[in-house]
Amino acid sequence: MTERARIFQIDAFTDRLFAGNPAAVVLMERFPEESVLQAIAAENNLAETAFLVREGIDYRLRWFTPTVEVPLCGHATLASAAVVMEKLEPTRTSVIFHSASGPLPVEKSSSGYKMNFPVRRSEPVAPPPSLAHTLGVTPIEVHANQFNYMAVLANERSVRTLAPDMAGIEALDRDGLIVTAPGDATYDFVSRYFAPAKGILEDPVTGGAHCMLTPYWAQKMGKAEFRAFQASPRGGEMVCRLVGDRVEMEGTCVFYLEGTMQY
Numbered sequence: 189m190t191e192r193a194r195i196f197q198i199d200a201f202t203d204r205l206f207a208g209n210p211a212a213v214v215l216m217e218r219f220p221e222e223s224v225l226q227a228i229a230a231e232n233n234l235a236e237t238a239f240l241v242r243e244g245i246d247y248r249l250r251w252f253t254p255t256v257e258v259p260l261c262g263h264a265t266l267a268s269a270a271v272v273m274e275k276l277e278p279t280r281t282s283v284i285f286h287s288a289s290g291p292l293p294v295e296k297s298s299s300g301y302k303m304n305f306p307v308r309r310s311e312p313v314a315p316p317p318s319l320a321h322t323l324g325v326t327p328i329e330v331h332a333n334q335f336n337y338m339a340v341l342a343n344e345r346s347v348r349t350l351a352p353d354m355a356g357i358e359a360l361d362r363d364g365l366i367v368t369a370p371g372d373a374t375y376d377f378v379s380r381y382f383a384p385a386k387g388i389l390e391d392p393v394t395g396g397a398h399c400m401l402t403p404y405w406a407q408k409m410g411k412a413e414f415r416a417f418q419a420s421p422r423g424g425e426m427v428c429r430l431v432g433d434r435v436e437m438e439g440t441c442v443f444y445l446e447g448t449m450q451y
Contacts (some may be wrong), residue, residue, distance in 0.1 A: 190450050191220075196271050196444035197234070200263035201393040201424035208394035208424040211264040212237040213271045214449065219250065222257065228451055230254045235388050238264035239341050241283075247272065249285040249292070257274070259288040261439060262303065262395005263424075269294040269301045270441040299427075300440030306432050308333055308399040309353070316338075320355045323367070324354030331404060336381075338366040338400060348419045359385040366397045368404075376414040377405050393424030395398030399435045406430040 194312025212232045217367055218223065229237040229252035238261070241248045249268060251261035257349045260380045265285060272283045273296060282295035295310035310331035319339065320326045331354055337360060340349055347369045350373055357365050364383035371378050379401055381394040391397075398416060412430045417423065426439040 192448050192450050195445075195447055195449045196267070196275065196443065197232075198264045198267035199442045199444055200269055200270075201395075201418070201426050201439040202442060203440050205444060206235075207265050207422050208236050208442070209236075209263040209391065209422065210444065211261075211267040213240060213264070214238070215240050215271070215276070217241065219248075220451070222342045224252065224451060225252055225427050226253075226255075226257070233344045235391050236261045236264040238268045240268055243286060246284040246286060247421070249287045251287075253383075253387045258386065258396075260305070260396045260399075262305065262398065262445050265292055265294065265303055265305075265395065266301055266437075266439055267441055269291050270443070274443075275446070291385040297438055298436060303395065303434055305395065305399050305430075306341050306436065307403050307430070307435050308335060308396070309403050310338060310400055313337075316360055318356055320361070322353045322360075323350065324352065325350070331400075332362060334402060335355075335362065336364045336366050336397065336400060337362050337414070338368060338404065340404075341367060341369040344372045344375075344419075347378050347380055350380065352382060354382065354384045354389055357382045360385075364388075364391075364397075366394075366400060368401055371415075371417065374415070375417040376409065377401065378417045380419055390420055390421040393418045393426070395426075395437055398426065398437055402428040402430050404434045 197207040330341040368379040429436040
């Protein structure tokens, strides 16, 4: 039997259309089989599709790339908050999303929405043997956690002009690779995120990566609040704060599409 669901497409972590990171948000009465969710995400062919199901006064949230389900996604959570508080319940000022990464509170702020995510700390590691060749530059430092490697470069220009070998990144023993450096002036730090193993060559703006970036730069710079820019071709920015074992990320969204899908 064919079912229908409301679908939205939103550009997250930007205040203008055709920038930031596009996410689809699908509102469902219940989650269908995982294969159906994956097929919808593949059909959308965006970095992430978020699926929302009402759960009491809150919502259950799942995220899929075109190829896999992931345990955490920042920009699709930001987009989901915009859908809830601008389209579904416009008088609402906060929401909690229940997810594979635990409860994720989001509240309206003066500049958009403020998310509260678990921190992803990392440890310095020896660079994988192929990393410098894959990047085309030798990192100053390399850190890792269970999710990603993070390569620290000397300056913002090195991050912006990087043209890495995607096959080399996909061969690493982590799902993705963050590349970062101090910002030149406007931003405290800049970054890019590559995840071909998850079906995403380069993610335009990545909340989950900033859960790892924020504690690293907090230790390096001796402060807890940052203006961050992800220097992908689309580009996107956010304010990040380290608050104990949580990371607050603040950003805005722009609605691009609203309609009905069938599956």
